[in-house]
Amino acid sequence: MNNTNKGSLVAERTLKALMLFSKKKYLSVAEIATSLEISLPAAYRLVETLNNTGFIKREQSKEYSLDAPNILQLYNMVQQDLREVARPIIRKLAMEIRESVYLSIVHSDNSYYSFIEGEDSPSQVKWSENIGSAYLLSTGTAGKTHLAYIIKDFNDSEKDAFISKLELKPYTENSLVTVEKLKKSLEKILEDGYCYTNSEHLYGVVGISVPIFNFQRTSVVAVLSVFMPDSHFDESELKNYVAPLTAGANEIGNSIP
Template identity: 25%
Template sequence: MQPALADPLFNQSLEKGLAVLRAFDAAHPTLTLGEVAELAGMSKGSAQRAVHTLQTLGYVGKHPQTRRFQLLPKVIDLGFNYLAAHPLIRAAHPYLSQLAQSSGETASLTEAVDADMVYIAQFLTTQHIPVLTPVGMRIPMYCTSSGRAWLSTLPDAQVRSLLNSTPRTARTPNTLTSVNAILEHVALCRKQGYATNCEELFIGDMGIAAPVVNSQGRAVAAVHLSPPTSRWSLQEAQTKLAPLVIECARAISRSIAY
């Protein structure tokens, strides 16, 4: 709630409403009013007013059996409008499709949000994948190929600052959490044009990613494939898939004019 103290135009009620919406996630699909208040960091009275408003507008409802609050399908409109109007997604569409077809693996486009990467487009194949990563899902930069690819376009000092300000939890026994170790992977991406991750976020899952840059050379997204360890070794993925990922990222970069 701190921005309201310094900004007379800041709407605290709107902030509270958005905090309520963000309280619901995969770990908390339904919530009581008290749980909403706790997760959103507000009083129960504020939570009640925000929930009632969102319920009246059709964004929140009650589960028919448990009578706990849950998000309603209307919430999807908020995210879909962003995706539908995004010029990068339209530009990347044919190249991602081609990448998925030529590689036989799921091809994704992610965008940076804070210290995470968010899936904004994805092409699935008929091949089995060990982990579902739908559009809208957030993954941390520090232990993912797409995050490292995006970080590779930044100066070392900025990368180090971002990593130092980010919790770096060991998601698996293979997760790199040392800032220096992650920086080595970022530097390697600058040299070879792609970044990797092998079972650092999910067991059985790898990533090969390359940055998408605009005309000023600034990263705007990252392209990545998700080859599972059941079908690929990291060396095979680097040899056969990395060139495809790099070319896809470069093609998208050439196609955008901002």
């Protein structure tokens, strides 16, 4: 194996090791070795490198966890890249469908989400969202889309437990305020590949959202949404919004790691 291939293999293993912590907060060296299908000595070398560079730290239990400062810095760099990639695509979409288009991400505690980029409709009558404001994960079309993919692989009891911890507020008469109703709505999002709401969070506002997958399509990194006054919307035209929105989400996802 030449040095280039060897370096690529090490880099790949390092990234895979970091991704293991997205599924489990604390990991032992043996668990890392098993998950990556590498020898225990190789796992020790990998862990030592990540520990020395400040990406993971050793706990009193002798297990390892992510080290917040460096991971947060890396996270902020990725989010900036995400915004830069998405900005021209969002602008093009807003002009094409003549409605407001926004990009949102979930906070690290999986309880709230925020819009981090957007472009308002060129029309005089439009709906605008607040960039940076935090919203409950159970709220609105974007929040429900994030939530659907967060709990996608949970079993029923895990889904019930997760949703039960969320605050289900009755913003309008269309709001979903029971665990069962919200679960059915989330199942439909996963089945359809998009979320559509009308006056569920705010009266007179229609929202349509689609997930943005990473390049490998292994995880949802953000959600792309269109918002409009219900006076602009005809439900028979729903797919005419979903199609360009999905194409835009794919274009963004294919341009980020």
